[in-house]
Amino acid sequence: MNTSHHPVAIIGAGLGGLTAARVLHVHGIEAAVFDLEAGPEARTQGGMLDIHAQDGQKALHAAGLHDGFREIIHEGGQAMRLVGPDGTVHIATEDDGHGERPEVDRGELRDLLLNSLPDGTIRWGRKATGARPLGDGRHEVAFADGSAITTDLLIGADGAWSRVRPLVSAARPAYTGISFVETDLYEADTRHPRGAALVGGGFFISLGDGRGFLAHRETDGSLHVYTALRADEDWIDTIDFTDHATAKAAVLARFEHWDGGLRSLVADAETITPRRIHALPVGHRWDRVPGVTLLGDAAHLMSPFAGEGANLAMFDGAELASAVAAHPGDTEAALTAYEAALFPRSAASAAESAAGLETMFGEDGLERMTAFFTQGPAEA
Template structure:
């Protein structure tokens, strides 16, 4: 039976879902609000885990292509004290492939492949329950009906209200992002500081983390505990003012570390939000959620991996499952909630350790997750 299926959102979850359905010759409609694949920057690099993101790509038949694009050397991680002292310097072995890095743009293009996306089709809301199926209401006033609507539309999902009244809450931690281009030629000292992967410096309730992307691009995140409106009297479009504010916040830290902020040319405010750790919902026939729409959690490496695997697993279940589509989705949700709940607990506790008054907690977490080799 070929059901009318739509996925809202062209991120990792939605594309993995569509790509696996496509592999099983099952039609799917992909609805994406953005006007095209390059409408806005896709974000930084991702580490895809064995058994999670990599397993999803294997289900999509894309694991070999991923390995050709990924950067195993990007797994390297260096921890510094605020005075610049190197506390940990872990580098992957030549055969280490547990969590290789890939740029989001490369991953998106890999998943897109032959898929046909309806760009510029923003969903305003989803209405379950009409006799002919689930109705998607578009921002331009049009409507379309499907047997199954999968909300993979991120933290501020327009699909989520169809199954759950819950909205993300502010974690108390915010991040200000900047970046450096052509780091190896224009900033060789910072290139050496960052290395092939990431460098992180933890202080009391704050941190500076820099991560290498491909093409000599480095993303820098200043993270700290603050009220959601901490920037109320600051023009966030004024790079000089934001830079000065951050330098004051990290006053006394080693000069090379502060240079990661001083040399940034533009700054983006990203407050960290999350859904409740145990977020579930009463099953609604014809509608479900994937990824951040279902279980937004602190960005500590699990979110994209879970999104990819959930998309792939749901697609496999739909393609190979019984004719009762509703029971197939219901069973998938139960499995998703159990796994996502565990990861939400892990990442929530991880954020507390990383943004602790005692920087030693961050170091202990690193030793637990990535022991020195």
């Protein structure tokens, strides 16, 4: 087995892992990042993200990339519409350019981070298959290609099904009861004017009877849509998603009496992809294990209904890297400080996400979300 040693190893080149590597680099600390994808262009990186002032943007400031972030903001992306199943618009707000949650394309944000790192920082095509302790805080990580690394500081930034997490926790993500079916409608204004007019220029929500549509206007003019519904965990397995016509019919059967414009977000789509929504237990934490820690979804996978996943991952990465820089030569002090703040922060956001799921996909989800946007969140 070909084995190399890296003082700091980050498993996962998502937004959190890249932010950690970048902030370490800012402080003069070299890190090696290992990712299962073949390269930076191996797949599309998903839709729009709203980057929050209190966490995601703080991480970008720590990374020295906030000016670059401002250059890729999707102007108009903070507009929002909330619509009922009959197509009636209940809330409509415009983007005045002063909101604290500007929208960016996930792929462009990832590129900003990738391009800020020294050449060779990312080792592509390295799918982690397991990790084990070697003693004295050191760990070994094995990869599917037969290679392995050893490291003094192992950072698990490898997402929901993390191969690093078992070193610190036996917890596994559980199905939340919500399934997504993602669709894309390209060149929306010209090819899909009905859907484009309905969604508008920013974020779009339609809710009712435990289901709904969540959509974004992308920077390329396409619509990226998440059709969401309460469903048994095996519901997706009953549908042949390789046959788009059959899959669309199965999804639309759950929206039989909804407005035709809303149904067109599935019926007229060029792509269709299923995804179950999983989450770790709210308040997930672990005892301090020498030489290893987690960030992002590996640490606190939650449903997307508070909009905090990417923001927290980036903030985790920045906070962890800053703690390492603040405790030179004392990894355990750095990880203790990082985790002391990580656990309550992630627990609060996970609870908010779980509550958001129940709000949006309850029987009165439309009414409760209308109240939220007009009156603010209810007092606990």
